[in-house]
Amino acid sequence: MLKFLSAALVMGLLTLSPLPTHAQDTMNGWYAGGFVGYGASTSRWTQGAVSTGDFSTGGMVAGLYGGRNWQRDKTVYGVELELAVSEIEGATQTNCVGCRTDLDSYGFVKARLGRDTGRGLIYGALGYGAASVTQMLTGSGHSAGITPGWQLGIGYEAPFQEGWNLRAEAAYMHFDGASNTLSGPISVDVGGVTTLKLGLTQKF
Template sequence: MTFKTLSFATLGAALIAAPALAGSPVEPMAEPVIAAPAPVVSTGGDWTGAYGGLSLGYADVSTTGTSTLSGDDVIGGLSLGYDYDFGQFVLGAGLDYDVSNTDLSGTDTLESIGRLKLRAGYDLGRGLIYATGGVAQASLASMGEDTGYFAGIGYEHMLTDNISVGGEVLYHAFDNFNGSGTDVEATTASAKVNFRF
């Protein structure tokens, strides 16, 4: 066997073995890459809709004028309302009715406070910070009923899409209560639970 023959034989063997060493002449299909789904992050709820709820808190009441009385006790009740979410801002209206048995220096008793309220708040996503105010009506055992005004601030937080909790501090004023010459002031601080429809 000559050198030339040996070279051709070696070259031929190399060419035959090359596809076997290099793999298939057809490129394999790439395995599809399945990306893990991105976690769903809730940035907040939509505050639009009706709600109803319960409140429980503390009332501090005082009077000036013809009689000077004071007292504090538990207050609590029901609320109904409707909010509309404009995106960053929320506007709403509602009704509250709270009952109490706040003794005023053994002379009179705060029996209830009802409110027709407006509120405007800033949408924090699952939270809502707001200012509120409107017309209030109070009932005292011996002086009867009278209408005044109230104003305050509050915060509400959505635990779920249907249940929210919050707190509210309100100042109430009733000038010349039912023509008695006595001015009545009441400050309430309440915790609230609302069910949203």
């Protein structure tokens, strides 16, 4: 599914052509868009004094976002809602008979602040939200739960056609540790998640 969304977004980008500088308008107003990208992180399972240590997880992400910008001179600020599905996952056999962590989905409410350069918007974003994380243990089934977290990102957004912007964003996410009882009390941590995303935005 995520590969299909990625292909659809790329095909959409290929149909766009850049606006001349004089035709670019401000970043003020409502907007909505979609994105695809890749994320990488680590996970750790701990039971008492026994730990798997950090093991790598990674995979594609895709989602939707929408929000509102306000602009005063060159300063742009706003709020945004981001919702995503994820294939970020990984497993280990270290001190565990098949421990696997899946980051299934996540969502954030973000505040954005940036500067309009005349050719595009350079911005930073800080958000708070939650993720759905599934832990699977070979022979013991799986356990899923919601865990809170935060996101810090930086990006660049530039007009392509009238009413359309192209966005590139790098973000770091961190989620609190989850727990399950698949085989006694186990703490499952999702380490820092780094994502690189490419998005297409429609302005209203």
